[in-house]
Every structure is written in structure tokens, then in C-alpha cells.
Amino acid sequence: MSHYDVVIIGGGPIGIACGLEAKKKGLTYLIIEKGPIVNSLYNYPKNMQFFSTSERLELDNIPFISIEAKPKKSEALEYYRRIVSSNEIAIHLFEKVKSVVKVNTNFDITTDINSYTANHVVVATGFYDLPNTLNVTGEDLPKVSHYYNDPHYYANQKVAILGASNSAIDAALECWRKGAEVSLIIRGPEIGHRVKYWVRPDIINRIEEGSITAYYNSTVQEINETSIIINTSKGKTTLENDFVLALTGYKPNFDFLINMGITLSEDEKRLPQYNPETMETNIEGLYLAGVVCGGMETHKWFIENSRIHAKLIMKDIVQS
Ligand SMILES: Cc1cc2nc3c(=O)[nH]c(=O)nc-3n(C[C@H](O)[C@H](O)[C@H](O)COP(=O)(O)OP(=O)(O)OC[C@H]3O[C@@H](n4cnc5c(N)ncnc54)[C@H](O)[C@@H]3O)c2cc1C
Numbered sequence: 001m002s003h004y005d006v007v008i009i010g011g012g013p014i015g016i017a018c019g020l021e022a023k024k025k026g027l028t029y030l031i032i033e034k035g036p037i038v039n040s041l042y043n044y045p046k047n048m049q050f051f052s053t054s055e056r057l058e059l060d061n062i063p064f065i066s067i068e069a070k071p072k073k074s075e076a077l078e079y080y081r082r083i084v085s086s087n088e089i090a091i092h093l094f095e096k097v098k099s100v101v102k103v104n105t106n107f108d109i110t111t112d113i114n115s116y117t118a119n120h121v122v123v124a125t126g127f128y129d130l131p132n133t134l135n136v137t138g139e140d141l142p143k144v145s146h147y148y149n150d151p152h153y154y155a156n157q158k159v160a161i162l163g164a165s166n167s168a169i170d171a172a173l174e175c176w177r178k179g180a181e182v183s184l185i186i187r188g189p190e191i192g193h194r195v196k197y198w199v200r201p202d203i204i205n206r207i208e209e210g211s212i213t214a215y216y217n218s219t220v221q222e223i224n225e226t227s228i229i230i231n232t233s234k235g236k237t238t239l240e241n242d243f244v245l246a247l248t249g250y251k252p253n254f255d256f257l258i259n260m261g262i263t264l265s266e267d268e269k270r271l272p273q274y275n276p277e278t279m280e281t282n283i284e285g286l287y288l289a290g291v292v293c294g295g296m297e298t299h300k301w302f303i304e305n306s307r308i309h310a311k312l313i314m315k316d317i318v319q320s
Pocket residue numbers: 009010011012013014015032033034035037038039040041044045048049050051052057095096097098124125126127128129167289290291292301302303304305306
């Protein structure tokens with residue numbers, strides 16, 4: 001069984017940052033990723049453009065050159081892939097970590113393919129794998145998805161988009177521009193405040209001119225093969241419908257964290273417990289890195305402000 005100073009779970013931008021830093025510190029390390037390199041980014045919408053400028057997505061000061069100031073998904077995929085290849089980062093792809101158990105001072109890591117031991121473990125598993133579900137009848141129909149990719153797929157279709165955040169608004173505008181008949185179903189009274197400032201006027205104008213229909217203070221009650229029933233402030237309404245994009249946010253895999261022994265706050269934020277100076281959790285030698293640190297507060301951490309976690313962790317490991 002292979003043994004490492006540190007095993008990093010998750011090959012997203014922050015997991016890769018941890019691998020780079022571990023290598024710089026001369027530690028033996030391995031990143032284990034259940035999908036391709038930067039799997040979450042790979043599953044982002046096809047035309048997605050980051051709200052950060054490229055230098056704010058850089059790892060270890062490795063220049064990120066992009067055509068526009070704010071890079072596209074395809075540029076970010078290539079940037080992180082090149083970091084892995086040109087730095088010969090030790091990463092196992094398409095291998096899923098199933099459990100992490102502390103035995104005396106070491107950790108036993110079991111994946112769906114192999115077993116490893118390590119002195120330290122970093123959990124950098126993000127939050128994009130588990131969508132917040134609606135728990136309504138028909139949510140499991142094939143026409144319903146919690147992930148959006150390509151607007152062409154919805155051309156000339158009746159599409160209901162649930163949500164008021166960037167993902168929902170980007171999808172609504174892109175699908176409408178491809179000829180979809182878009183209905184936006186929004187739980188609150190207005191478009192989300194965090195919607196990118198350069199997108200906000202666009203969606204508001206489309207709604208005011210009637211190109212996109214917005215149902216505020218509304219929720220979906222039921223999803224059927226050819227229609228959906230929504231509860232609006234004016235009562236129940238049935239809409240003809242071909243597809244439902246439920247872009248209602250995502251959450252970390254809390255069971256995975258709890259099974260490792262990590263304590264979560266008891267409130268609805270479910271914040272994992274860690275020391276912000278070292279990122280070490282309540283389990284000695286077990287660290288958190290990246291957006292997984294935010295629990296249900298998925299808007300708190302992103303690449304820009306969680307890159308530093310890699311340096312804090314590896315500094316602490318070297319000093320321990
Ligand atoms: C649409 C969208 C736009 C965004 N725009 C920006 C932006 O402009 N600027 C910015 O800074 N941030 C942005 N973010 C946020 C940022 O992209 C992500 O949050 C970022 O991916 C965080 O990196 P991470 O490494 O913490 O997590 P992730 O990238 O989610 O990586 C976690 C990795 O862990 C893997 N994994 C999970 N469980 C296991 C397991 N059991 N075994 C093995 N591997 C596992 C996953 O496959 C994944 O690859 C955006 C997010 C979204 C959704």
C-alpha cells in the first residue's frame with residue numbers, strides 16, 4: 001500500500017494548488033480526483049465566462065493568459081490542465097475516494113480502486129456535485145436537470161428555469177437567444193443581488209419588454225410530462241413545458257465530511273469546523289481547502305480567495 005506525507009482529495013483548482021505547494025515543500029503527495037482534471041469546471045455551462053479576471057484565478061503566480069480579461073471556461077480548463085502536465089503533478093484521475101479513517105497518527109484512505117495511507121489528508125472536494133433538490137413530484141423526470149450546459153439544446157422549446165442567481169440568469173438569456181420560450185420561476189420578489197452587474201440590465205430589460213416571462217414569489221408545485229404547476233402570488237398556474245432547469249444551487253457532500261469525523265455547525269449553514277490560520281479541522285492532520293469550507297454558504301469562497309488555503313496547509317504540515 002502506498003504511503004504519502006499528504007493525500008489531497010479533489011483535483012479542482014484548489015486541490016491542484018495544494019499539490020503544487022506540497023511539491024514545492026518537498027512533501028510526498030498524491031491528488032485523487034473522481035473525474036477529469038478540474039471536473040467541476042468541466043461540468044460548468046459551455047459558454048460560461050468567469051466573473052474574475054484571469055490573474056485572480058492564477059495558481060502559484062503561473063500566468064493565466066486569456067483573450068478577454070475574464071476568461072472563458074475552455075481557457076480555464078486548458079490553464080489548469082497545463083499546470084498539471086507541465087509541473088508533472090501527481091494526480092490519479094477517475095478514482096473516487098470512498099472513506100478516510102484515522103488510525104493512530106495515520107490516515108487510511110480507501111477509493112473505489114485502491115487503498116493508501118498518509119500522515120495528512122486535505123479535503124478539497126468543492127460543492128458542485130450535489131444540487132439542492134426541489135422535492136416535488138416529477139423532479140426525477142428526464143426533462144428535469146440541475147445542471148445547464150448548451151443553449152442550443154433548448155432551441156424552440158418551452159423551458160422553465162428555476163432560480164434567481166448567475167447560473168439561472170445566464171441560462172435564461174442564452175436559451176432565449178437561441179429561440180427558447182423561457183419562463184423564469186423565482187422564489188423571491190426580484191432578480192438576485194449577486195447577479196453580475198453587466199448582466200443585470202440585460203435580464204431586467206428582457207423581462208420588462210416581455211421576451212422572458214418572470215414569475216416572482218413563485219415556486220414549482222408539480223412537474224408533469226408536458227406541463228408544470230407553479231404557485232404564484234396570484235394563485236396556482238399551469239404552464240405548458242418541455243424542459244425544467246432547476247438551477248437552485250449546490251451543496252458540499254456533508255455525509256462524506258461527517259463520516260471522516262469533521263464537526264459541522266448545528267445551524268442551517270452547516271459550516272465545517274477548522275482553524276482559519278492552518279485550515280486544520282477538529283481532526284488533527286485533516287485539513288479543508290477551497291469552497292467546501294463554506295458549508296451551505298456557497299457564495300463565500302471561490303478560487304480567488306481560497307487559493308491561499310494551499311499555502312496555509314502545507315506550511316502547517318511542514319512545521320508539524
Ligand atoms: C458558474 C460558476 C461560475 C464561477 N465563477 C467563478 C469566478 O469567476 N471566480 C472564482 O474565483 N470562482 C468562480 N466560481 C467558483 C469556483 O469555480 C469554484 O468554486 C471552484 O471550482 C472551487 O474550486 P475547488 O477546488 O474548491 O472545488 P471544485 O472545483 O469543485 O473541485 C472539487 C473536486 O473534487 C472532486 N471530488 C469530489 N468528491 C470527490 C471524491 N470523493 N473523490 C475524489 N474526488 C472528488 C470533484 O470531482 C472536483 O473536481 C464559479 C462557480 C460556478 C459554479
